[in-house]
Amino acid sequence: MDSALQPQDIGGPGTPPIVLLRGIAKYFPGVIANADVDLEVRRGEIHALLGENGAGKSTLMNILTGIYQPDAGEIIIDGYAATFASPVAAIAAGIGMVHQHFKLVQAFTVAENVHLGWSETPRRASASQLEARTRALAERFNLDVRPDARVSDLSAGEQQRVEILRVLARQARVLILDEPTAVLTPAEARELFKALREFRARGNAVIFISHKLDEVLEISDRISILRGGRKVSTEDTAECSHRMLATLMVGREIVLGNYRNRATQAQAPRASALSLAGVSALDDNGRPALREVDLDVRAGEILGIAGVAGNGQRELSQVLTGLRPITGGQVLVDGKVVRSLDPTTFAGLGIGHIPEDRLRSGIAPSLSITDNAVLREYEDAPVSHGPLYRPRAAVGLARTIAGAAGVAVPDFGMPIRNLSGGNQQRLVARREMRIARKLLVAAYPSRGLDVGAINTMLRYFVELRDAAVAVVLISEELDELLNLSDRIAVIYEGRIMGTFNTEDADMETIGLLMGGQRQATHAPLHMTS
Amino acid sequence: MTWRFQRFPSAPAGAALASRIAAIVLALAVGGVVLAFTGVNPIPLAGEVVRSTFGSGFGLEDLGLLMTPLMLTGLAVAVTLRIGIWNIGADGQFYMGALCAAAVGLFVKGPEPLMLVAMAVAGLAGGALWILVPTLARAYADVNELITTLLLNFVATLIVYYVATGPWHERGVMTLGSTPRIRYQLPEFFGSVHYGFLLAILAAVVMAAVLAFTKWGYEVRFSGANPQAARFAGIPVRRRIIVAMLVSGAIAGAAGMLEVAGTVHRLQGGISNNFGYLGIMVAVLARGSCLGVIATAALMAIILNSGIILQTRGINTNTVLAITGLILFFTAIGDEFAHYRLVTTDGKGK
Numbered sequence: 053m054d055s056a057l058q059p060q061d062i063g064g065p066g067t068p069p070i071v072l073l074r075g076i077a078k079y080f081p082g083v084i085a086n087a088d089v090d091l092e093v094r095r096g097e098i099h100a101l102l103g104e105n106g107a108g109k110s111t112l113m114n115i116l117t118g119i120y121q122p123d124a125g126e127i128i129i130d131g132y133a134a135t136f137a138s139p140v141a142a143i144a145a146g147i148g149m150v151h152q153h154f155k156l157v158q159a160f161t162v163a164e165n166v167h168l169g170w171s172e173t174p175r176r177a178s179a180s181q182l183e184a185r186t187r188a189l190a191e192r193f194n195l196d197v198r199p200d201a202r203v204s205d206l207s208a209g210e211q212q213r214v215e216i217l218r219v220l221a222r223q224a225r226v227l228i229l230d231e232p233t234a235v236l237t238p239a240e241a242r243e244l245f246k247a248l249r250e251f252r253a254r255g256n257a258v259i260f261i262s263h264k265l266d267e268v269l270e271i272s273d274r275i276s277i278l279r280g281g282r283k284v285s286t287e288d289t290a291e292c293s294h295r296m297l298a299t300l301m302v303g304r305e306i307v308l309g310n311y312r313n314r315a316t317q318a319q320a321p322r323a324s325a326l327s328l329a330g331v332s333a334l335d336d337n338g339r340p341a342l343r344e345v346d347l348d349v350r351a352g353e354i355l356g357i358a359g360v361a362g363n364g365q366r367e368l369s370q371v372l373t374g375l376r377p378i379t380g381g382q383v384l385v386d387g388k389v390v391r392s393l394d395p396t397t398f399a400g401l402g403i404g405h406i407p408e409d410r411l412r413s414g415i416a417p418s419l420s421i422t423d424n425a426v427l428r429e430y431e432d433a434p435v436s437h438g439p440l441y442r443p444r445a446a447v448g449l450a451r452t453i454a455g456a457a458g459v460a461v462p463d464f465g466m467p468i469r470n471l472s473g474g475n476q477q478r479l480v481a482r483r484e485m486r487i488a489r490k491l492l493v494a495a496y497p498s499r500g501l502d503v504g505a506i507n508t509m510l511r512y513f514v515e516l517r518d519a520a521v522a523v524v525l526i527s528e529e530l531d532e533l534l535n536l537s538d539r540i541a542v543i544y545e546g547r548i549m550g551t552f553n554t555e556d557a558d559m560e561t562i563g564l565l566m567g568g569q570r571q572a573t574h575a576p577l578h579m580t581s
Numbered sequence: 582m583t584w585r586f587q588r589f590p591s592a593p594a595g596a597a598l599a600s601r602i603a604a605i606v607l608a609l610a611v612g613g614v615v616l617a618f619t620g621v622n623p624i625p626l627a628g629e630v631v632r633s634t635f636g637s638g639f640g641l642e643d644l645g646l647l648m649t650p651l652m653l654t655g656l657a658v659a660v661t662l663r664i665g666i667w668n669i670g671a672d673g674q675f676y677m678g679a680l681c682a683a684a685v686g687l688f689v690k691g692p693e694p695l696m697l698v699a700m701a702v703a704g705l706a707g708g709a710l711w712i713l714v715p716t717l718a719r720a721y722a723d724v725n726e727l728i729t730t731l732l733l734n735f736v737a738t739l740i741v742y743y744v745a746t747g748p749w750h751e752r753g754v755m756t757l758g759s760t761p762r763i764r765y766q767l768p769e770f771f772g773s774v775h776y777g778f779l780l781a782i783l784a785a786v787v788m789a790a791v792l793a794f795t796k797w798g799y800e801v802r803f804s805g806a807n808p809q810a811a812r813f814a815g816i817p818v819r820r821r822i823i824v825a826m827l828v829s830g831a832i833a834g835a836a837g838m839l840e841v842a843g844t845v846h847r848l849q850g851g852i853s854n855n856f857g858y859l860g861i862m863v864a865v866l867a868r869g870s871c872l873g874v875i876a877t878a879a880l881m882a883i884i885l886n887s888g889i890i891l892q893t894r895g896i897n898t899n900t901v902l903a904i905t906g907l908i909l910f911f912t913a914i915g916d917e918f919a920h921y922r923l924v925t926t927d928g929k930g931k
Contacts, residue, residue: 413810423802430799
């Protein structure tokens with residue numbers, strides 16, 4: 053009656069894999085989310101899906117669970133081809149997903165959420181009946197939940213258990229977890245891993261999406277690495293190391309010139325442009341994101357920030373541009389403490405910002421190219437005279453910025469979202485460069501761009517550096533950092549693990565630090581600050 | 582090669598216009614079918630409506646009188662739409678503008694031009710005051726303005742009913758719920774159409790110019806389109822929201838004042854005629870464009886006027902409200918469809 057309680061049928065040779073994806077592709081306007089992805093998930097394994105943000109992990113799983121339809125390729129379940137028109141069809145085939153952002157009804161109790169939209173929910177059921185059923189399910193799957201609690205009162209870890217119970221109650225044989233530990237405390241994460249191992253022991257499969265090397269190595273049996281929407285490789289976890297995964301994940305295929313050589317007239321790094329002294333900050337959920345960060349950026353240098361996404365880079369870039377309040381420490385510009393940490397002050401000090409989430413913080417997608425291009429200078433002549441805004445002068449400035457960015461714009465009045473991601477990024481970069489007299493903070497500037505656009509972007513930074521402006525480049529692309537930065541700082545869980553002169557650094561050491569391994573066993577490092 | 586519909590993030594203006602025209606045609610068709618079921622032949626009726634609206638001076642005067650408040654309430658809603666806020670309370674602000682203007686007109690004596698200015702100031706202030714609490718709640722506590730502005734409509738309606746039937750009720754007159762006639766009135770320039778009509782058009786033009794040609798307008802636009810990016814650029818989003826909402830309330834209040842001083846010459850219960858709610862439709866049909874509001878207010882006035890004519894034929898005026906509702910409904914659907922375009926996909930994808 054219940055496949056979850058069947059005797060273990062961990063497939064021997066000849067048993068078809070529980071999930072087989074073949075040649076999956078998914079395109080969105082202007083974006084290749086997945087291309088040519090093959091993936092095999094076997095019974096009784098925890099299969100990790102590793103990749104940086106935007107590598108296509110979530111899209112692939114949304115295809116497997118029927119949220120998206122693939123543009124090409126096939127889904128094969130237990131050896132039979134399947135199409136899932138909706139998540140309901142996927143769960144009927146035993147494939148359930150716990151999303152990164154939970155899909156629970158906040159105002160409902162745990163029991164109500166578990167029974168919502170479930171064919172086995174009794175037609176007429178009192179609250180106490182639903183709670184009793186939920187309690188029985190929770191015991192069967194050994195998940196600690198309170199059936200009568202309201203979801204809005206639960207911690208993230210508890211909500212996640214409710215989501216998992218919801219999926220397991222529907223007899224899922226494949227449980228997909230999207231970044232499950234992102235919202236958990238270490239203790240909650242250990243509990244989760246225990247539950248996943250029990251689930252695996254019953255002959256089921258788990259697909260575990262993550263970009264954290266440590267936990268992937270701890271929990272998984274095999275690891276598939278996605279990069280740029282394509283699968284790079286599938287490896288047995290036993291044969292993987294931090295170093296190897298870091299290399300596979302950040303990739304090597306983009307070959308860039310060495311930009312570190314300066315033109316003769318450009319000067320070497322000089323005085324400190326901006327520095328952080330023991331700065332701490334919280335993330336959006338009020339948890340510590342930066343812990344006593346010391347960082348010094350000098351005029352005329354490019355400082356690279358290496359690290360796996362989600363280790364405080366976002367908060368760091370926001371602190372550096374005055375968008376996020378700090379809870380401790382000091383921010384110094386030109387050696388003087390900045391008291392009012394707000395975006396206007398920082399812009400006034402000559403600090404520009406290429407944000408990582410371009411669509412949310414960098415532009416207003418529905419407004420015209422002109423409106424977006426002049427955002428940083430609309431208050432100044434020639435765009436404004438006193439209170440008056442002059443649309444014609446604004447178009448002129450937009451034309452200048454688009455010209456510098458090399459973006460051909462047919463109509464400056466059309467919404468900026470009609471431009472490709474690369475062109476949007478170039479416009480934002482040029483707009484920010486114009487005000488960045490002192491410092492430009494660029495967070496993942498090459499994310500989602502093709503090689504050509506990336507090269508253009510990197511050349512912009514060199515141009516700024518040679519003009520004695522400081523550049524902070526936050527990136528997951530180690531090649532990019534090594535080729536461009538004068539110094540590299542590695543960030544892990546909100547701490548700066550070390551800062552190197554780029555000549556002295558090697559990819560492997562940085563990869564290890566990115567994975568949280570503070571002590572490299574070989575090659576002594578030359579710390580500079 | 583297969584064909585399929587794909588959703589695009591932006592809808593071209595042409596498609597949006599087409600969807601509005603289609604919505605109006607469909608709504609009229611549905612209304613016609615329903616009328617036919619009740620035993621009325623809709624086609625001669627439609628002819629009669631067109632003739633009596635456009636074929637006579639009275640019809641055109643009525644249109645002008647209806648358009649005046651509709652332009653202003655539509656403008657009030659359109660202004661807040663620019664900053665991403667829904668002012669559902671234009672009806673309440675209309676009532677309070679009317680109440681304050683009537684109070685000045687009834688109880689203060691002075692030379693007419695001066696008094697009209699005083700009434701206008703009172704009307705603007707009344708409307709702004711009525712949106713003040715929702716504004717502060719929205720700006721400082723992030724309270725959803727949809728609910729607060731909507732609920733205050735009922736409060737304003739009841740206050741005006743109370744005043745018009747109680748303390749300010751005209752003694753010895755049988756008409757229920759009306760104050761005495763206010764002696765100061767706006768001059769008229771076309772039959773009974775007063776200068777308020779021109780003032781409303783002027784307001785729309787000025788507002789459009791302010792939004793297009795001032796720094797403030799740019800900041801409002803940007804704050805509405807993406808508050809996070811606006812904050813990132815250092816735009817004081819909260820202050821822009823406060824001013825935009827107060828201006829919106831004041832414009833709706835001005836509509837109430839003009840209705841009192843130009844058209845009705847009294848304060849009556851029910852004086853708003855749902856103009857505040859219809860303003861939402863006017864603004865939505867105009868896609869939040871201030872100049873577009875002039876055209877959509879004209880359309881709405883034609884529909885309302887048709888309702889009055891239908892009423893003389895014994896047809897319930899609610900038919901017209903239903904038709905306006907249908908137009909909004911079809912427009913909302915059409916706006917969604919306008920995002921879709923037919924695209925080809927090749928099956929290989931490699």
